[in-house]
Amino acid sequence: MSLLTGKVVLVVGASSGIGADAARVFAADGASVMLVARHEEPLAKLAAELSDHDVAYTTGDVSSASEVDEFVSATVSRFGRLDGAFNNAAMGGGGRLDEVSEEDFDRIMAVNVKGTWLCLRAEVAVMERQGSGSIVNVSSIGGVRGSSGMGAYQATKHAVIGLTRTAAHDFGPLGIRVNVIAPGPTETPMLDELRRTIPGGVEARIAATPLRKVGTGAEVGSTAAFLLSDRASHLSGVVLPVDGGFTA
Template identity: 70%
Template sequence: MQQSGTAPDNGLLAGKVVLVVGASSGIGAEAARVFTAEGASVMLAARSSERLREIVDELTRGGHDAAAVSGDVAVADDVARFVDETISRFGRLDGAFNNAGIGQGGRLDDVSEDEFDRVMNVNVKGVWLCLREQVRVMRPAGSGAIVNVSSIGGLRGSPGFGAYQATKHAVIGLTRTAAHDNGPDGIRVNVVAPGPVLTSMVMKPDGELPDGVKARIAATPLRKAGAPEEVAQSAAWLLSDRASHVSGAVLTVDGGYTA
């Protein structure tokens, strides 16, 4: 979804500064577009500095306030820099969208130790590092909102994605604990749990959907896969003041699949 024009004064996120981690493609890139269209200034973080520059250029041409920082979500110093650069550029951090993640397929007993460690480092350790650094600067301000990205795979099991699903269960656990730990300091922490979303992570190299994804869509009441902007819109609401009494929640964005 292409956004244009300056940020509205009455948008969901008007006047807020939001850090988007995992912003170079898919849901993260669309979140940058949605959040700025809703009035936010955004700092975009991901490993691909070239792709981040393209998105920042797109947003600034549309009159939005955006900057970028590159690094690896699984490296503590890089994640600290994501937050420090946000503070340096915008002066504060009001919200964060922790979207960085990688996929994994295969039976649990076929997953190599290296592959298991890799998916855990990005999908679980990365979220923990983000939470740690984000609340570090939100706590003195006495407010803030964080949205982590899990999956419907964090709510149920299915064959062939055990390590990935374990990470997405863990993201929900981290979020719920962080909501308890940081609620007294005015910080809300929530999760969005998408079903199949039309991004490169779920598509085959030839652009086709895997049979397993097709089966999930067929079992979805709305009979369609999600679009990245639909997940981003849900996250925008959770980051906004309209969700001021929502914390520790898991918002499924799955067309009714888990109903």
């Protein structure tokens, strides 16, 4: 039996990169998957690719409480329950802290921090009624250590870890596990943005990584699949780097 057979998993931020690759892993591991992102076209394309699996999609903006509530409700309406959630929606942001505009700072906080909180709140409301559930949030190695040039983004990823640890305490007594993964450099559109904004930054990270490579979305998704599965039944509040050893 596959890791996620019989489970319903919501993937937030599923249109590309880690989210899309994770959705592919979850579906292959037997889950029924609801795909969510702001734009419909990439979701429809991914759902068509996964048509041999039990996959549906809906749109939504994680920074809007009403839209988050709607896509969580749509998941339950479509599949009847919610066993797992992968909260991956995020936006990047380069530049020194004193160079980030107030508008950009507010937007990245709204998506990466408020969005994670809104998703947690809506998902837990369903899982509490069921008496069980597993949530995996996505931070970054930028959430466990600092570096120059991406201060606003890194601040949000530190916050995601704080939300996760608190949620593990708040919701553990309800039978809900909450963990967080911290990917290192991973082949995604966001990594391409990093290559543009910080020339040489990716290469420097690879040189400092024991495995000497960039990760893949499938590798991150496979780690999340384990955390979402019953094989991780006694893991909660864990911050798990998926970084080739960079933070070792």
